């Protein structure tokens with residue numbers, strides 16, 4: 503797969519701010535197989551994910567995803583982590599080796615001591631009381647100049663982004679496997695007002711399908 507040629511089809515639109523999500527799912531809609539997301543992917547999907555990061559001003563992830571992945575390439579766009587508990591390794595490479603400090607998005611319910619730790623190592627955005635107000639937090643990111651936003655999940659964070667009306671685009675890689683089981687769907691949260699999407703493209707590579715949908719106009 504020629505990822506460089508493919509990337510031309512992923513230019514961000516002029517409209518800002520713009521939030522794109524990039525996810526992979528099995529044909530029956532699961533985001534993992536036996537607890538592993540990478541089991542669904544292959545080298546092509548991995549390469550595209552890396553390159554999509556370079557198009558964005560900021561890459562947003564939920565804390566569970568960050569804790570599971572453990573690393574984030576220093577040369578990629580700025581990382582923003584959503585967390586209430588702030589149970590993050592502030593002394594680890596994610597914070598100490600990043601060329602510019604990550605953003606931590608949290609809420610009033612964050613433990614005060616962890617918040618002080620976060621403020622030493624990160625740009626901190628506090629929005630909302632018991633829970634981060636996702637729409638407000640994304641607007642705060644945009645106001646800081648992070649207009650081209652990329653969310654790599656997980657499904658709990660993504661569902662709240664959609665509920666806030668900020669899921670402008672969904673890039674979904676369909677993995678050619680059927681898994682059943684109890685894996686989460688791409689969005690994991692309470693039902694929202696149905697949001698219609700329109701297909702921008704569908705690119706096939708091997709048996710994988712790269713779908714790019716954007717919010718339907720009007």
Ligand SMILES: NC(=O)c1ccc[n+]([C@@H]2O[C@H](COP(=O)([O-])OP(=O)(O)OC[C@H]3O[C@@H](n4cnc5c(N)ncnc54)[C@H](OP(=O)(O)O)[C@@H]3O)[C@@H](O)[C@H]2O)c1
Pocket residue numbers: 524525526527532533534537538539563564565566567568570584585586587588589608609632633634635636654655656657658659660662690
């Ligand atoms: N297939 C795919 O494309 C894909 C993509 C990404 C991830 N995944 C998989 O998805 C799994 C994790 O996804 P997930 O949906 O369970 O978790 P997640 O969205 O990655 O993170 C959830 C965490 O984010 C924080 N959070 C979420 N909403 C918040 C709010 N309103 N206010 C404050 N903090 C908030 C909380 O962190 P604290 O616990 O720190 O408070 C919460 O526990 C992983 O196993 C990963 O491998 C799959």
